[in-house]
Amino acid sequence: MPTATHVPEEPALSPWLRLAAAILPVAATAFIGSVSTRENIPLWYEGLNKPGFNPPNWLFPVAWTLLYTMIAVALWRLLGAKPRTGPSRQGWWLALAVFLVQIALNAAWSPVFFSAHAIGAALVVVAALLMMVLWTIRLTWRFDRIAAWMLVPYAAWVGFATLLNAAILRLN
Structure with missing residues (x-):
């Protein structure tokens, strides 16, 4: 009786397109944060x-x-x-969507906190960001455990940032 062998699927995107798709939203988020904080810190x-x-x-x-x-x-x-087919494909799309939502929340926090000086609203944003990062880790785990583990320090830092934001709100 012949046995079925699993043939790994090729990534849906070329390596260069994947690299650009990974770097651009993160770089845009970093840029927004930098512009928002530059003058507002001092x-x-x-x-x-x-x-x-x-x-x-x-x-x-x-x-x-x-x-x-x-x-x-x-x-x-x-x-x-x-994944190209099957029920995992829908789960992958959800993982990607949640990943992008947390990046958007990350990009939103600095303008809310530093540019708008809205410490309370920023606390809501960073708390939502923390929940989305944790959910991203959970969803990503199913597809790439190394990728999920790489997000754990991010979750820890965002947890610390949430605590710091709350303390600053309380003190001001």
């Missing part, structure tokens, strides 16, 4: 009351550079894990 953020566990300002761009790199690699891996 002119507004420095004057806020902050908790004792507030990290030094230099740590934020270092952390985000590392995190954005990991996020882009995770997205690149998820894009390469796309």
Whole structure:
């Protein structure tokens, strides 16, 4: 009796197109964050009351550079894990959609917090971001466990950012 062998599917996108599709939304998010914070850190953020566990300002761009790199690699891996047929395809599309929603929430937080000075609204955004990152990890796990693990430090940092945002709201 012949046995069926599983032939791995080729990624739906070429490696270069996948790379661009992974880097562009993350780079756009980083750019929005940079533009939103550049003038507002010295002119507004420095004057806020902050908790004792507030990290030094230099740590934020270092952390985000590392995190954005990991996020882009995770997205690149998820894009390469796309099943062509079957019920997994719908789950993959959901994982991709949730991934993109969390990137959009990430991009929204800096303008809300730094540009609009809306600390309470920013807390809502960052809390929603945390939930979406956790859901992204859960959905991505099914298709690429390395990609899911690469998002864990991001979830930890966003959890810390949520706590920090809440403390700043309370103190101001």
